[in-house]
Every structure is written in structure tokens, then in C-alpha cells.
Amino acid sequence: MEGDNQLSLKHRLHKIIFEADTPSGKAFDIILILSIVVSVLVVMLDSVSSYRAAYGDWLYRIEWVFTILFTVEYILRILTVEKARGYIFSFYGIVDLLSFLPTYLSLLIPGSQFFLVIRVLRVLRIFRVLKFTQYILEIDQLREALASSRRKIIVFIYTVVTITVIVGSLMFVIEGAENGFTSIPRGIYWAIVTLTTVGYGDISPQTNLGQLVSAIIMIMGYGIIAIPTGIFTAELSRKRWSKQTTEVCPHCSKEGHDADAEYCKYCGGRLNPE
Structure with a gap:
């Protein structure tokens, strides 16, 4: 008992x-x-x-x-x-x-x-709270309604913000105040300017490691800006997703199971053990 x-x-x-x-x-x-x-x-x-x-x-x-x-x-x-x-x-x-x-x-x-x-x-866990897996079903309607496109834009902006926060913090540690990176917000500002390929030039890395990170984020910036968002949207619109839940398998900790699933599709474990 x-x-x-x-x-x-x-x-x-x-x-x-x-x-x-x-x-x-x-x-x-x-x-x-x-x-x-x-x-x-x-x-x-x-x-x-x-x-x-x-x-x-x-x-x-x-x-x-x-x-x-x-x-x-x-x-x-x-x-x-x-x-x-x-x-x-x-x-x-x-x-x-x-x-x-x-x-x-x-x-x-x-x-x-x-x-x-x-x-x-x-x-990223907020996508489970908002049942983001259900929103994916509506992505193929982005070309028809502006309201549907907002969700995609929010995800894109969040990705960019995440990259800039991490890279800005990294540059603050690598370069330090002596090279103009006086705080994490200052580093994030530099990361945004660099990722968007604006390049004001008011702050620039001086160390070899900092310049390497700078080169990587500039290449990432070209990739983010140059690739049309329509390609990504079209790719997602070709997919057909079944209704899924936020249920997490207690055995392998993976989620994304169908609403009527009793067993995990990844490891085969029972989703709701008695």
C-alpha cells in the first residue's frame, strides 16, 4: 500500500x-x-x-x-x-x-x-503551455491571413532574441569592458547590430576569439536575412500533423504524442502507468 x-x-x-x-x-x-x-x-x-x-x-x-x-x-x-x-x-x-x-x-x-x-x-517551455503543437496545423494558412502570420513572426523574433542574448553575453565575457563591452546589454546591442548586418562600428571585438565569434554571427545574419521566409512557410505547409498533446513520456521524457495514444511512439513505454 x-x-x-x-x-x-x-x-x-x-x-x-x-x-x-x-x-x-x-x-x-x-x-x-x-x-x-x-x-x-x-x-x-x-x-x-x-x-x-x-x-x-x-x-x-x-x-x-x-x-x-x-x-x-x-x-x-x-x-x-x-x-x-x-x-x-x-x-x-x-x-x-x-x-x-x-x-x-x-x-x-x-x-x-x-x-x-x-x-x-x-x-521554450511556453510553447507547451500555449499548445504550440496545435498552432503548427495553421501555419499553411499564413499566406491567407495576417492574424495567422503573427505566430510565425513571434517564433522567429524569439529565436533571434535568444541568439543575441547568448552571443552578447559571450562577448561580454570574452572582450570585457576594456574593449567596449561594458555590460551584457551592451553586448546584446552589438550582437543585434552584427546579426542584422547593420554594422555601426562603434563597438568591435579586439581579441582573436571575439573576432571568430563575430564572423560566425555575421554569417548567421546573412543566412537569416537572405533566405526567404516563404521557403520555410511552404515547407511547413506541405506537412500534415495529427492532433497532439503536451504529454511527456515518463520513460524517455519525449513529447509530441497523438491525443489518443496510450504508448510512447519513441520508446514504447506506457504513457499513463497505473
């Missing part, structure tokens, strides 16, 4: 943490997303010298609160899946680990805490 209660508790926790089809699951994901956004803002403010001088102690304490919160969440995710290895080495598992690991590394390697902006990748 006690073992059944433990399994039932584990199953309930799994539905709350990994799925967004229930009220509790949606609430968990929304709270998590808000925490991620706030924590990223805290890291950015901490990189600005004036804010760090005035509120450094408070920012440090807040950062550790979020780090402990995300650490507990990561441990709960491992404990509530049947095969922890599947989650640990999944895309979200790696991002979840990197979202709090730099804080602990900062105790040994000064400056590594600024890589915590990688937490912004975790906001």
Missing part, C-alpha cells in the same frame, strides 16, 4: 512538472517561466556596474534563491521520470542543468555566472 502511494505521488508530480494539459501543470509552467524571465533580468542587471554597485548584495541573494529553486526543480524532474538518463541527456535536461550550474561554478571561476542567461532557452 505504501509503495502504491509512492507511485501515485510520483505519477502526480510527473504530470504537474512535465505536462501542461492540467490546471496544475499549466500553473507550474507559468510560474517557472516567470521565474526564468526574472532571473535572466537579474543576471543582466548584475552585469551593469552602476546597478551592481547600488544593489549588488540584493542581486546576489536573489540569484542564489533562483539557483536553489532551479536546482530543486531539476532534482524533482530526475526523480519523477522512469528513466532519468533519458531526461538528463535530452535537450531540456541539458538546458535545465546549465540554468543553475554556472552559479555554483562562479564560486570557483569568477565571471562564469553571467552564462546564466542561457536560462532564456527554458522559456
Whole structure:
């Protein structure tokens, strides 16, 4: 009986943490997303010298609160899946680990805490809360209605913002204030100007590694701007997707299952073990 209660508790926790089809699951994901956004803002403010001088102690304490919160969440995710290895080495598992690991590394390697902006990748979970898999069914109507195209534009903008936040933070660490990268927002500004191939020239990397990163992002910029968005839209419109849910397999931690599925299409495990 006690073992059944433990399994039932584990199953309930799994539905709350990994799925967004229930009220509790949606609430968990929304709270998590808000925490991620706030924590990223805290890291950015901490990189600005004036804010760090005035509120450094408070920012440090807040950062550790979020780090402990995300650490507990990561441990709960491992404990509530049947095969922890599947989650640990999944895309979200790696991002979840990197979202709090730099804080602990900062105790040994000064400056590594600024890589915590990688937490912004975790906001990808918002697509589960909004049932983004259902929106894909409407992408083939982008040519017919402007309202439908907004969703595609939001996804594109989010991708660009994610790239600029990560690259801007990377350049802040590589180049530093002596080369004009005085803060993460300043680095993000440079990344936006470079990715869009505007190239004002007011900030430029001086180190070999910084110039290498600059070259990579400039090539990425040409790719993003030169490739017509219509090609990507047309490719998606040729696909036909069945109705899917946000249910996550408790065995392999993969999602995207059909609404009437009882077993995982990736590993064959039962989706709702009793």
C-alpha cells in the first residue's frame, strides 16, 4: 500500500512538472517561466556596474534563491521520470542543468555566472503551455491571413532574441569592458547590430576569439536575412500533423504524442502507468 502511494505521488508530480494539459501543470509552467524571465533580468542587471554597485548584495541573494529553486526543480524532474538518463541527456535536461550550474561554478571561476542567461532557452517551455503543437496545423494558412502570420513572426523574433542574448553575453565575457563591452546589454546591442548586418562600428571585438565569434554571427545574419521566409512557410505547409498533446513520456521524457495514444511512439513505454 505504501509503495502504491509512492507511485501515485510520483505519477502526480510527473504530470504537474512535465505536462501542461492540467490546471496544475499549466500553473507550474507559468510560474517557472516567470521565474526564468526574472532571473535572466537579474543576471543582466548584475552585469551593469552602476546597478551592481547600488544593489549588488540584493542581486546576489536573489540569484542564489533562483539557483536553489532551479536546482530543486531539476532534482524533482530526475526523480519523477522512469528513466532519468533519458531526461538528463535530452535537450531540456541539458538546458535545465546549465540554468543553475554556472552559479555554483562562479564560486570557483569568477565571471562564469553571467552564462546564466542561457536560462532564456527554458522559456521554450511556453510553447507547451500555449499548445504550440496545435498552432503548427495553421501555419499553411499564413499566406491567407495576417492574424495567422503573427505566430510565425513571434517564433522567429524569439529565436533571434535568444541568439543575441547568448552571443552578447559571450562577448561580454570574452572582450570585457576594456574593449567596449561594458555590460551584457551592451553586448546584446552589438550582437543585434552584427546579426542584422547593420554594422555601426562603434563597438568591435579586439581579441582573436571575439573576432571568430563575430564572423560566425555575421554569417548567421546573412543566412537569416537572405533566405526567404516563404521557403520555410511552404515547407511547413506541405506537412500534415495529427492532433497532439503536451504529454511527456515518463520513460524517455519525449513529447509530441497523438491525443489518443496510450504508448510512447519513441520508446514504447506506457504513457499513463497505473
